[in-house]
Amino acid sequence: MQTPKKIAIVGSGLVGTLLAIYLKKRGHQVDVFDRSADIRKINFSGRSINLVMSNRGWKTLEDIGLREEIEKIGIPVDKRAIHKQDGELIYQNYGKDGECIYSLSRGVLNKKMIDLAEQAGVNFKFEQKVWDVDLTTATISIGETERGEWTTEDYDLTFGSDGAFSRIRHRMQRQSMFNYSQEFLEIGYKELHIPANENGTHKLDKNSLHIWPRGKFMLMALANLDGSFTCTLFMPHDGENSFESLKTKEELVNFFGEYFPDTKDVIPDLVEDFFKNPTSYLVTMKCFPWTYSDKVALIGDACHAIVPFYGHGMNAGFEDITVLNQMIDKFGDDWANLLNEYENSRKPNADAIAELSRRNFMEMSSKTADEKFLLQKKIEKWFSDKHPEKWMPLYSRVTFSLQPYSEALAIGDRQNEIMEEILKIDKIQEKWNSEEIENLILEKLNAKY
Amino acid sequence: MQTPKKIAIVGSGLVGTLLAIYLKKRGHQVDVFDRSADIRKINFSGRSINLVMSNRGWKTLEDIGLREEIEKIGIPVDKRAIHKQDGELIYQNYGKDGECIYSLSRGVLNKKMIDLAEQAGVNFKFEQKVWDVDLTTATISIGETERGEWTTEDYDLTFGSDGAFSRIRHRMQRQSMFNYSQEFLEIGYKELHIPANENGTHKLDKNSLHIWPRGKFMLMALANLDGSFTCTLFMPHDGENSFESLKTKEELVNFFGEYFPDTKDVIPDLVEDFFKNPTSYLVTMKCFPWTYSDKVALIGDACHAIVPFYGHGMNAGFEDITVLNQMIDKFGDDWANLLNEYENSRKPNADAIAELSRRNFMEMSSKTADEKFLLQKKIEKWFSDKHPEKWMPLYSRVTFSLQPYSEALAIGDRQNEIMEEILKIDKIQEKWNSEEIENLILEKLNAKY
Numbered sequence: 001m002q003t004p005k006k007i008a009i010v011g012s013g014l015v016g017t018l019l020a021i022y023l024k025k026r027g028h029q030v031d032v033f034d035r036s037a038d039i040r041k042i043n044f045s046g047r048s049i050n051l052v053m054s055n056r057g058w059k060t061l062e063d064i065g066l067r068e069e070i071e072k073i074g075i076p077v078d079k080r081a082i083h084k085q086d087g088e089l090i091y092q093n094y095g096k097d098g099e100c101i102y103s104l105s106r107g108v109l110n111k112k113m114i115d116l117a118e119q120a121g122v123n124f125k126f127e128q129k130v131w132d133v134d135l136t137t138a139t140i141s142i143g144e145t146e147r148g149e150w151t152t153e154d155y156d157l158t159f160g161s162d163g164a165f166s167r168i169r170h171r172m173q174r175q176s177m178f179n180y181s182q183e184f185l186e187i188g189y190k191e192l193h194i195p196a197n198e199n200g201t202h203k204l205d206k207n208s209l210h211i212w213p214r215g216k217f218m219l220m221a222l223a224n225l226d227g228s229f230t231c232t233l234f235m236p237h238d239g240e241n242s243f244e245s246l247k248t249k250e251e252l253v254n255f256f257g258e259y260f261p262d263t264k265d266v267i268p269d270l271v272e273d274f275f276k277n278p279t280s281y282l283v284t285m286k287c288f289p290w291t292y293s294d295k296v297a298l299i300g301d302a303c304h305a306i307v308p309f310y311g312h313g314m315n316a317g318f319e320d321i322t323v324l325n326q327m328i329d330k331f332g333d334d335w336a337n338l339l340n341e342y343e344n345s346r347k348p349n350a351d352a353i354a355e356l357s358r359r360n361f362m363e364m365s366s367k368t369a370d371e372k373f374l375l376q377k378k379i380e381k382w383f384s385d386k387h388p389e390k391w392m393p394l395y396s397r398v399t400f401s402l403q404p405y406s407e408a409l410a411i412g413d414r415q416n417e418i419m420e421e422i423l424k425i426d427k428i429q430e431k432w433n434s435e436e437i438e439n440l441i442l443e444k445l446n447a448k449y
Numbered sequence: 450m451q452t453p454k455k456i457a458i459v460g461s462g463l464v465g466t467l468l469a470i471y472l473k474k475r476g477h478q479v480d481v482f483d484r485s486a487d488i489r490k491i492n493f494s495g496r497s498i499n500l501v502m503s504n505r506g507w508k509t510l511e512d513i514g515l516r517e518e519i520e521k522i523g524i525p526v527d528k529r530a531i532h533k534q535d536g537e538l539i540y541q542n543y544g545k546d547g548e549c550i551y552s553l554s555r556g557v558l559n560k561k562m563i564d565l566a567e568q569a570g571v572n573f574k575f576e577q578k579v580w581d582v583d584l585t586t587a588t589i590s591i592g593e594t595e596r597g598e599w600t601t602e603d604y605d606l607t608f609g610s611d612g613a614f615s616r617i618r619h620r621m622q623r624q625s626m627f628n629y630s631q632e633f634l635e636i637g638y639k640e641l642h643i644p645a646n647e648n649g650t651h652k653l654d655k656n657s658l659h660i661w662p663r664g665k666f667m668l669m670a671l672a673n674l675d676g677s678f679t680c681t682l683f684m685p686h687d688g689e690n691s692f693e694s695l696k697t698k699e700e701l702v703n704f705f706g707e708y709f710p711d712t713k714d715v716i717p718d719l720v721e722d723f724f725k726n727p728t729s730y731l732v733t734m735k736c737f738p739w740t741y742s743d744k745v746a747l748i749g750d751a752c753h754a755i756v757p758f759y760g761h762g763m764n765a766g767f768e769d770i771t772v773l774n775q776m777i778d779k780f781g782d783d784w785a786n787l788l789n790e791y792e793n794s795r796k797p798n799a800d801a802i803a804e805l806s807r808r809n810f811m812e813m814s815s816k817t818a819d820e821k822f823l824l825q826k827k828i829e830k831w832f833s834d835k836h837p838e839k840w841m842p843l844y845s846r847v848t849f850s851l852q853p854y855s856e857a858l859a860i861g862d863r864q865n866e867i868m869e870e871i872l873k874i875d876k877i878q879e880k881w882n883s884e885e886i887e888n889l890i891l892e893k894l895n896a897k898y
Contacts, residue, residue: 147596173631176730177686181630182622237626281625 003333005156010130015300015317016161017113020122030122035129040111050222050230052101052311054399060318074102075223081208082368095396103222133158133171138295160298164285164305185282189234192273194266196227203266212260218365243279282307290343294335304350309360316353352405376419379432418444452782454605459579464749464766465610466562469571479571484578489560499671499679501550501760503848509767523551524672530657531817544845552671582607582620587744609747613734613754634731638683641722643715645676652715661709667814692728731756739792743784753799758809765802801854825868828881867893
């Protein structure tokens with residue numbers, strides 16, 4: 001048992017709220033601050049790509065007994081549904097039978113988590129803007145505006161779970177020896193909407209992640225519980241086929257007619273949604289260190305914001321909590337070493353999922369429409385079924401295993417080298433599932449591992 | 450002739466002051482703000498590695514007619530003096546006969562530049578802290594403290610030449626699509642001092658940059674006009690042979706006795722200086738964009754802070770001014786395109802000198818003590834003398850030419866590949882200046898370029 005502390009958590013998003021439950025169950029007093037109103041009481045516009053929960057996220061919920069509650073609001077997704085431009089639809093399973101990720105609406109999930117945290121005894125302080133933290137005392141400064149009057153509140157320890165534009169990190173960033181980078185993608189995104197059928201059913205298969213891969217841009221859709229889908233259009237901000245290039249209703253309708261013809265019937269409010277909804281930015285943010293002595297620590301997007309193409313932002317944030325919780329088991333009241341081990345063990349894995357996520361835009365937007373890539377996936381699936389102990393595909397390692405991201409990335413790179421050699425073999429299309437190829441892959445695996 | 454504008458320059462360092470002179474001579478009203486007092490009126494403690502001016506810096510001064518003035522306060526440095534641990538001293542020329550860099554004291558140079566700017570009609574506003582800028586109007590906010598009362602002043606255009614921790618950039622950084630990174634080295638530095646002899650002469654050869662290369666740490670010294678040398682000790686912050694490891698007078702004296710025995714007589718106040726002077730940090734900072742419309746622009750360290758191991762921080766900042774001045778010639782009153790071209794043409798070169806500077810720590814601290822490296826330098830010098838049109842060594846490209854840094858980096862990498870192949874040749878020590886080797890290098894150059 002740890003000695004009870006007074007802990008502030010800045011940010012009532014998914015990671016902050018779940019962290020609060022963990023710390024409360026450890027016996028601490030936990031106050032969660034958020035600059036916004038309680039999302040349960042407002043019309044939450046939660047502009048967001050839908051979330052997908054995979055094994056890492058589930059583990060963190062399971063360890064604190066919340067998996068069952070949350071599963072009720074998720075929709076299992078076991079495959080990609082790839083919509084080709086000519087209308088062909090290809091399904092591609094994510095893993096083995098029974099393996100799936102879960103589609104969750106950010107708003108629904110966040111409200112549920114806040115309910116659960118309140119039930120656990122966490123205090124929420126909404127509409128309280130935290131602007132600053134004293135790194136040596138964990139005291140936070142709260143006020144209406146950045147330049148206005150502030151009041152302070154004292155804590156023993158303050159966590160910053162305040163997202164990619166974290167104010168807590170902003171303070172740490174002004175220290176010497178604080179490494180930091182923020183890099184925006186040329187690609188932005190915009191939310192669109194596929195409503196439910198009149199009888200409340202889904203217009204597309206709800207157990208698929210739908211992708212319309214078109215090279216430099218793509219559309220995707222994930223199901224909601226109410227029969228609707230949240231759609232996300234990813235495309236460059238500027239240039240040909242960009243947000244900037246779609247200025248009129250006519251340009252937009254022509255563009256969708258050409259590239260996404262099968263969406264005509266399912267996105268009725270395309271024009272209104274497109275011009276009403278904001279175009280959002282995508283950023284990869286890295287920093288180090290994540291903690292200051294035994295007083296201040298960053299978690300989730302506040303210390304490792306990633307692009308959404310692997311669906312791992314929330315999963316990586318939840319896994320931070322799993323690791324932190326393991327460190328609490330190990331170090332007890334020695335918070336300085338506890339936080340130090342947390343950041344050191346977590347940093348390489350945060351870097352790895354950032355890299356995997358960046359790369360996955362190419363996989364989703366281009367490769368899923370590429371014959372060679374589809375063949376590679378087929379070979380990997382076939383070989384992995386025959387030799388599950390020797391080959392787990394990268395996507396499965398990242399999504400259905402708890403192997404550290406950094407290891408998954410390194411092994412995935414090695415596997416990819418092997419597959420590139422295999423795909424160069426003459427007439428591979430005809431003999432991809434032959435004993436010859438099987439033996440060749442085994443040989444290459446033995447040679448290099 | 451440009452239409453006269455009211456221009457604010459934030460930061461009265463070397464780049465801000467020289468930029469002010471350029472803009473004043475173009476007919477603009479120029480106010481230079483600095484948070485500090487006028488360094489001409491205070492005991493300027495200018496903790497700093499001495500500066501070296503090389504061809505790029507001289508060009509910028511020459512174009513505005515200031516070279517002669519500044520040469521008077523510089524000391525020509527045409528070689529490295531490498532102090533080996535066993536006492537041996539090796540001299541290594543930087544370039545060809547007559548090619549040299551100039552050692553300048555930052556404080557002396559900056560005072561002189563402010564004098565020259567005032568003579569040109571620039572207004573200086575010292576002890577005025579600029580905290581913020583409105584990107585759409587160029588209006589700046591000034592106040593005593595960050596959280597206190599601010600007043601505003603309107604300008605047509607504001608330049609941020611306020612260094613690695615620029616407040617002007619801080620505002621730009623809060624925009625979407627602003628890429629930013631700051632990365633600290635594990636190596637820090639501390640200033641030490643070699644006083645003049647009683648008769649005012651220098652204790653070491655004043656026309657050499659003195660280095661004591663010791664692998665993971667090094668000492669260097671550059672001459673001042675008054676007979677003294679500014680010494681800089683570079684070493685890791687933590688670990689073995691680090692600032693953190695030298696806690697007592699005894700530890701310090703033993704350390705210097707072991708690694709820098711020949712400094713015993715020339716650094717009389719070692720113990721006092723070491724424990725009195727702060728340990729400083731080294732950071733590489735990159736960002737983009739550097740400008741906002743026709744209203745705000747960054748220049749010098751404010752948009753590309755680099756580590757000091759190539760001696761090019763000031764030179765790169767001055768070259769920014771040269772490029773900006775060329776854009777003024779080209780675009781006249783079209784400030785939006787002018788600033789856009791400035792940032793686009795300058796960014797790859799700023800990235801290249803950042804990379805070159807980072808790499809040069811290894812060259813200075815390790816390689817200058819390495820027989821193989823010294824042989825490589827000898828071969829390059831010999832070949833370059835024979836074929837000056839075919840081979841200019843990387844150091845000369847960077848320091849004695851005006852070739853864009855990015856090209857110098859790319860050609861340098863190619864040259865290094867060739868030299869690595871040459872150094873692998875059996876008995877190269879004996880035949881390094883033979884016709885065989887000359888022909889081989891020629892062949893490799895022809896094959897690859």
